[in-house]
Amino acid sequence: MADDIILNGLKAYGVENAEEKAIVLEKYLSEIILFNPTLKLVGEKERDEIIYRHILDSASAYSIFSTLTKKSSTIADLGTGAGLPGVVLAILFPDRNFVLIDRMTRRIGFLRAVKAKLKLVNVEIISKDISEVQDHFDYVTSRAFRPLSAVADNMMKLAPEAVLYKGTKKAIEEEINDLKGLGYSFSSSVHPVFPVGEKGERNIVVINSWRKA
Secondary structure (H helix, E strand, O other), rough: OHHHHHHHHHHHOOOOOOOOHHHHHHHHHHHHHHHHHHHHHOOOOOHHHHHHHHHHHHOOHHHHHHHHOOOOOEEEEOOOOOOHHHHHHHOOOOOOOEEEEOOHHHHHHHHHHHHHHHOOOOEEEHHHHHHHOOOOOOEEEOOOOOOHHHHHHHHHHHHOEEEEEEEOOOHHHHHHHHHHHHOOOEEEEEEEOOOOOOOEEEEEEEEEEEEEO
């Protein structure tokens, strides 16, 4: 049986084969809870809080990734940490390929163990700072990562399109204006999402056609 909170959340997002995927996500959650005291993977300690603030928040962009990406797309998760959102998305989209990038050795060890335990054949793990990565991807994504102005050059180098988890529209507007002030030109769109159990504002920003003067 799948965890009711996870399952109901996936159903609210319109996830296909929700029960099957909820069972895998519960296994992933168990790994986070097991290793969190020593590895400090997430700040929250309570099970339900981790589900709402991390698992279901990561899953809240399901419809956007479903519409924007396609089968066999390669999506790099920059600064993936505990695998959020990359592991969650890899479970939700077994027909897409996900590359989890992080420079912290202890996180990489955790991710490799998760990949093996959950048999995530659509996941690759890279232990590098994003500035050192030479590969090219169809998309990049990130969640709770650095400001856009600090990573724009690397994002442009890695992929033509970025799908980014961000907070309030006001904060997004400030980041976008900062980028333009640095000489970047691009197309962008903001998509509100509503993570189950969370009250804060969450938006997904899609950026493409990157250029810098």
